[in-house]
Amino acid sequence: MAATRAEVGAVPTGDRLARTAERLLRVAGDGRVGLMLLVATGLANAVAAFLPAGQALLDGLWYALLLGALALSGVAAVAVRAPAARREWQRPGPVKPGAGALEASLPMGEPEVLLAALARTGYRARLESARGGRWAIHGVRRGWSRFAGMLSHLALVAIVLGAAIGAAFGSESVFTLLPGDQALLDVPSPGFSAAVRLDAFDAEFGPDDRPRRLDTEVTFLRDGTPVREQILRVNEPGDFDGYLVHPWTYGPAARLRVTTLGGSALLDATLPLEEVRDGLPVGSADLPSVGLVLGLALTDPSTNELGVSVLDGSGLVDAARLLPGEAARVGDLEVRFAGFDAWVTFLSRSDPGLWILFGGGALLVVTLAVAFWLPRRRVTIRPAPAGGVRLALRGERFDRPTDELARLTERLGGAT
Numbered sequence: 224m225a226a227t228r229a230e231v232g233a234v235p236t237g238d239r240l241a242r243t244a245e246r247l248l249r250v251a252g253d254g255r256v257g258l259m260l261l262v263a264t265g266l267a268n269a270v271a272a273f274l275p276a277g278q279a280l281l282d283g284l285w286y287a288l289l290l291g292a293l294a295l296s297g298v299a300a301v302a303v304r305a306p307a308a309r310r311e312w313q314r315p316g317p318v319k320p321g322a323g324a325l326e327a328s329l330p331m332g333e334p335e336v337l338l339a340a341l342a343r344t345g346y347r348a349r350l351e352s353a354r355g356g357r358w359a360i361h362g363v364r365r366g367w368s369r370f371a372g373m374l375s376h377l378a379l380v381a382i383v384l385g386a387a388i389g390a391a392f393g394s395e396s397v398f399t400l401l402p403g404d405q406a407l408l409d410v411p412s413p414g415f416s417a418a419v420r421l422d423a424f425d426a427e428f429g430p431d432d433r434p435r436r437l438d439t440e441v442t443f444l445r446d447g448t449p450v451r452e453q454i455l456r457v458n459e460p461g462d463f464d465g466y467l468v469h470p471w472t473y474g475p476a477a478r479l480r481v482t483t484l485g486g487s488a489l490l491d492a493t494l495p496l497e498e499v500r501d502g503l504p505v506g507s508a509d510l511p512s513v514g515l516v517l518g519l520a521l522t523d524p525s526t527n528e529l530g531v532s533v534l535d536g537s538g539l540v541d542a543a544r545l546l547p548g549e550a551a552r553v554g555d556l557e558v559r560f561a562g563f564d565a566w567v568t569f570l571s572r573s574d575p576g577l578w579i580l581f582g583g584g585a586l587l588v589v590t591l592a593v594a595f596w597l598p599r600r601r602v603t604i605r606p607a608p609a610g611g612v613r614l615a616l617r618g619e620r621f622d623r624p625t626d627e628l629a630r631l632t633e634r635l636g637g638a639t
Contacts, residue, residue: 252299297380312366378587385580
């Protein structure tokens with residue numbers, strides 16, 4: 224029975240799916256599509272950075288889909304071009320004369336001898352024969368470096384993706400601790416227990432008042448249990464449970480005990496002097512049980528002198544100046560100044576795209592180094608109409624291999 228036209232022209236479902244997938248892969252790997260996705264990602268991050276509530280724009284599903292499309296485009300670009308690069312490396316093709324190609328003439332030689340000489344100079348070469356005694360030798364050197372150029376594009380995508388993922392899904396917390404205090408590394412959530420405790424802060428300054436040493440001693444905790452002690456320094460943050468913890472800034476804190484004249488305790492704590500007024504660190508504390516406010520100022524840093532003032536609703540009641548270890552009556556209060564501690568403000572940041580960003584940067588450096596210092600070179604040798612053979616050599620766009628042409632001319636000329 225003769226087959227119907229529909230049966231003859233039918234294409235298996237698997238083949239149709241394969242062809243459709245290949246077309247989609249080529250569209251995704253097109254350079255114009257990748258550029259549009261890069262621009263869209265950059266614009267989204269720029270808008271999010273300038274708007275007050277811009278961070279919420281990066282938390283939606285559409286942004287995750289945009290990042291996924293960008294990653295797919297970069298992978299597709301490599302996947303589409305890699306087979307052609309591999310075929311050229313394994314089976315070198317002809318070099319067309321013209322702009323960018325260097326040419327030289329050599330005495331006539333046997334094709335097999337020229338092929339062997341070309342192979343000895345580091346080229347992967349093949350002999351192509353045609354009817355009528357016509358022949359050509361095609362060779363490629365460092366053909367694998369073409370893959371480096373492809374991977375450099377993928378590295379750029381990885382850098383953008385890493386930065387975008389960090390901006391969209393990272394978190395940042397700022398908190399201030401006094402010695403002995405602790406805080407979570409992120410906003411409280413069920414099951415989250417990573418925390419840091421400030422143990423001590425030690426600083427050393429030179430004659431020019433510049434810090435020589437800023438040591439922040441901390442303990443990292445999980446589920447309330449100490450896990451690791453560490454000293455944090457400038458440019459040496461802590462790393463715990465995926466969070467980088469930086470000592471952001473610091474300042475003095477005064478240890479005070481305040482009582483009434485009858486001996487009732489009103490305050491026994493360390494008060495941070497977090498603000499600056501007239502160039503002096505200042506702070507305050509409310510004493511609601513007696514309707515007063517306690518004002519503090521580091522009046523003389525050279526002697527650690529602390530200015531204490533008591534205020535009520537009508538203004539200043541009384542003031543005094545104390546050195547560490549001294550006590551004085553200020554208004555109807557007894558104030559004892561034990562000494563200074565330090566408060567430290569920490570910056571805790573979680574960045575899930577950090578390693579993607581660093582990995583993309585490292586890949587970009589390596590691939591560009593390969594592309595610039597180990598460029599691919601292609602050569603074709605054909606018989607010339609006027610006698611002898613004609614050599615055509617082509618390097619990459621940024622490479623003009625004049626020295627390579629002289630080397631090939633010398634090596635191949637000696638083999639003829």
